[in-house]
Amino acid sequence: MMNIQVAERSVSPMTGHQSKGEPAVGAPVTRNEEAHHELAIRVRDLNLWYGQAQALKSINLDVYQKNVTALIGPSGCGKSTFLRCLNRMNDLIPGVRIDGLVEMDGRDVNEAKMDEVALRRRVGMVFQKPNPFPKSIYENVAYAPRMHDLVSRKTDVDELVERALRDAGLWEEVKDKLHQPGTSLSGGQQQRLCIARAIAVQPDVILMDEPTSALDPISTATIEDLMDKLKQQFTIITVTHNMQQAARVADYTAFFHLGEVVEYNDTQAMFSNPHTKKAEDYITGRYG
Amino acid sequence: MSQPFDEISAQLRRRHRKSARLKWISMGALGLAGLFLVLFFADMLVKGLPAFQQARIQVEVDYSERASQLPLAAVQENVRPLVSRGYLRLIPGRMDDNPELLGTTRMEWVLADGQVDQYLKGHHSKLRDSEQAVVDRLAAQGRAELRFNTTFFTRGDSKMPELAGIAAAAMGTVLTLLVTLAVSFPIGVMTAVYLEEFAPDNRVTQLIEININNLAAIPSILFGLLGLAIFINFFGVPRSTPVVGGLTLALMTLPVIIISTRTALRSVPDSIRHAAFGVGCSRWQVVRDHVLPLAMPGIMTGSIIGLAQAMGETAPLIIVGMVAFIPDVGGSFTEAATVLPAQIFTWAGEPDRAFIEKTSGGILVLLAVLITLNATAVVMRKKFERRW
Numbered sequence: 007m008m009n010i011q012v013a014e015r016s017v018s019p020m021t022g023h024q025s026k027g028e029p030a031v032g033a034p035v036t037r038n039e040e041a042h043h044e045l046a047i048r049v050r051d052l053n054l055w056y057g058q059a060q061a062l063k064s065i066n067l068d069v070y071q072k073n074v075t076a077l078i079g080p081s082g083c084g085k086s087t088f089l090r091c092l093n094r095m096n097d098l099i100p101g102v103r104i105d106g107l108v109e110m111d112g113r114d115v116n117e118a119k120m121d122e123v124a125l126r127r128r129v130g131m132v133f134q135k136p137n138p139f140p141k142s143i144y145e146n147v148a149y150a151p152r153m154h155d156l157v158s159r160k161t162d163v164d165e166l167v168e169r170a171l172r173d174a175g176l177w178e179e180v181k182d183k184l185h186q187p188g189t190s191l192s193g194g195q196q197q198r199l200c201i202a203r204a205i206a207v208q209p210d211v212i213l214m215d216e217p218t219s220a221l222d223p224i225s226t227a228t229i230e231d232l233m234d235k236l237k238q239q240f241t242i243i244t245v246t247h248n249m250q251q252a253a254r255v256a257d258y259t260a261f262f263h264l265g266e267v268v269e270y271n272d273t274q275a276m277f278s279n280p281h282t283k284k285a286e287d288y289i290t291g292r293y294g
Numbered sequence: 295m296s297q298p299f300d301e302i303s304a305q306l307r308r309r310h311r312k313s314a315r316l317k318w319i320s321m322g323a324l325g326l327a328g329l330f331l332v333l334f335f336a337d338m339l340v341k342g343l344p345a346f347q348q349a350r351i352q353v354e355v356d357y358s359e360r361a362s363q364l365p366l367a368a369v370q371e372n373v374r375p376l377v378s379r380g381y382l383r384l385i386p387g388r389m390d391d392n393p394e395l396l397g398t399t400r401m402e403w404v405l406a407d408g409q410v411d412q413y414l415k416g417h418h419s420k421l422r423d424s425e426q427a428v429v430d431r432l433a434a435q436g437r438a439e440l441r442f443n444t445t446f447f448t449r450g451d452s453k454m455p456e457l458a459g460i461a462a463a464a465m466g467t468v469l470t471l472l473v474t475l476a477v478s479f480p481i482g483v484m485t486a487v488y489l490e491e492f493a494p495d496n497r498v499t500q501l502i503e504i505n506i507n508n509l510a511a512i513p514s515i516l517f518g519l520l521g522l523a524i525f526i527n528f529f530g531v532p533r534s535t536p537v538v539g540g541l542t543l544a545l546m547t548l549p550v551i552i553i554s555t556r557t558a559l560r561s562v563p564d565s566i567r568h569a570a571f572g573v574g575c576s577r578w579q580v581v582r583d584h585v586l587p588l589a590m591p592g593i594m595t596g597s598i599i600g601l602a603q604a605m606g607e608t609a610p611l612i613i614v615g616m617v618a619f620i621p622d623v624g625g626s627f628t629e630a631a632t633v634l635p636a637q638i639f640t641w642a643g644e645p646d647r648a649f650i651e652k653t654s655g656g657i658l659v660l661l662a663v664l665i666t667l668n669a670t671a672v673v674m675r676k677k678f679e680r681r682w
């Protein structure tokens with residue numbers, strides 16, 4: 007009865023409530039039939055503690071390639087924490103303890119052999135507040151590819167910088183001032199510069215933690231369009247507090263609550279027909 | 295129920311009066327500090343500027359056979375006590391170098407004795423009345439005058455005030471500070487980088503941190519004793535040399551550099567570190583490419599302040615023997631040397647009045663160098679800052 011895609015996806019534990027005897031969540035309905043549904047990241051039974059406080063509880067989540075996955079949920083529920091597990095940025099926080107599996111390409115990213123530098127090259131990140139390096143626009147983009155030895159000849163670097171800036175939809179605005187400081191751009195432009203910086207190393211996955219929360223509506227719309235375009239090349243995982251944004255840009259949405267994934271589903275299904283009361287309350291704005 | 299306006303304004307008036315009073319008090323404090331500064335500078339200038347001039351007199355110099363054996367014979371008896379003995383001593387050497395001088399007699403401007411200098415400057419001098427009369431006569435004939443004192447800037451110390459100069463001490467200071475900088479800058483910056491960017495936050499690092507902060511507050515003379523014990527007695531570094539002085543001052547400068555570097559590193563926003571880690575920088579790349587360049591202006595300023603402090607230090611250097619009498623301008627890290635403040639200290643202890651102006655002159659030179667150093671710090675900072 008089920009087609010292969012659905013069968014594949016039904017492996018992913020959709021909700022924590024399934025086990026508590028609530029009705030199983032139906033297989034997500036695909037909006038975009040030609041979308042890829044290969045696994046990018048597989049998360050199983052992920053727990054995370056900040057010292058004594060548990061911030062993530064038994065997270066199970068499958069992230070699909072070349073899709074946008076949105077993480078929503080009330081403040082403090084662990085969205086950023088989860089995002090940082092995917093590129094091991096939590097390593098930088100003292101006192102963090104992690105167990106469980108975060109699998110990419112068949113390898114556990116937390117295993118001892120995994121080099122976090124190599125991991126972060128494949129899993130880029132865009133932060134809430136635009137944080138370009140205090141260098142020129144050109145250097146912002148060229149720095150990482152050069153550092154990773156992806157390019158070295160000047161012409162190659164030039165080409166790569168132009169491509170990344172074009173992909174980030176910034177090229178037309180900055181092509182005449184590539185050597186001005188990145189910090190001289192507007193907030194929205196800076197955020198696109200950060201996106202260009204992230205995609206310049208051709209990662210597989212881009213993590214975005216509330217990338218538009220510091221931006222005006224027009225810059226926000228620009229970035230949303232951009233995410234829509236970029237998902238043809240990259241797997242995008244974004245955190246947002248903006249329900250409309252999640253509904254607009256995400257193919258899949260995960261609802262976090264108190265460190266758990268309460269519901270994870272196709273965005274359309276999630277927004278039109280949430281299976282859990284908590285998700286419904288949150289999506290409809292009734293959450294306290 | 296709201297308060298009536300009158301009550302509010304009465305209370306407001308009291309508050310305004312209070313802040314006005316505070317403003318006046320702080321302005322008064324500032325004025326007082328400024329006044330002290332002006333008085334200090336004025337006093338130094340008045341006392342020190344004459345040191346930059348030295349008396350010369352025009353006398354007949356007789357380059358006779360006898361003068362090459364007995365230099366005193368080169369000048370006539372009545373002006374003999376007025377000519378610097380240091381100058382006279384040079385005559386045989388000059389005659390050896392220039393044989394054609396032999397047998398000639400010339401009118402020459404020669405360096406006058408320190409007492410003549412003091413007399414011409416209107417200070418008390420030990421000249422006898424008859425000698426004073428001769429000087430007066432020479433001055434009236436235009437054959438005695440004060441000229442710019444190049445000797446002060448080109449020679450080392452001397453027992454004769456007219457020949458004493460600051461150059462040897464200045465050279466010693468430069469060499470010593472080079473050693474200090476070369477040792478304390480890299481060690482200090484790397485220590486700070488380790489503590490701030492790499493070390494886990496545990497008991498051990500906390501202990502180290504507390505100790506470093508305490509180190510900065512230790513009286514400098516103790517560093518001198520430490521330097522004596524470690525460098526001279528244990529490692530056998532030759533005493534009185536710029537190497538041992540520089541190493542000792544480096545001990546003192548280290549905590550200053552470590553603390554200011556850590557402050558500078560801490561002021562670099564974490565968002566920059568996250569951005570760098572996010573594109574896959576290793577910890578060292580984050581520090582080298584992003585954090586250090588941003589912290590550099592702060593590190594520079596801290597280091598220059600540390601060096602300026604070290605430059606003014608005398609006590610620890612006395613302990614390691616850098617108050618030596620150094621007549622020759624050296625250039626070696628391993629020969630005995632002295633430094634500016636130690637030279638000033640030595641001169642200040644000379645009984646001869648002529649050394650008072652040398653002392654003040656030395657202080658002026660020291661201040662000038664310090665001001666230049668600080669100006670460099672400001673310029674460097676500005677230059678770095680322009681690169682965002």
Ligand SMILES: Nc1ncnc2c1ncn2[C@@H]1O[C@H](COP(=O)(O)OP(=O)(O)OP(=O)(O)O)[C@@H](O)[C@H]1O
Pocket residue numbers: 056061079080081082083084085086087088099
């Ligand atoms: N560095 C940290 N040290 C200790 N606890 C932390 C740290 N960062 C987050 N936490 C805790 O972990 C929990 C999850 O935080 P997290 O930042 O992941 O929430 P979030 O869902 O991203 O919230 P928001 O929507 O406000 O960004 C919170 O209770 C928070 O207090």
Ligand SMILES: [Mg+2]
Pocket residue numbers: 085086087215245
């Ligand atoms: Mg967050």
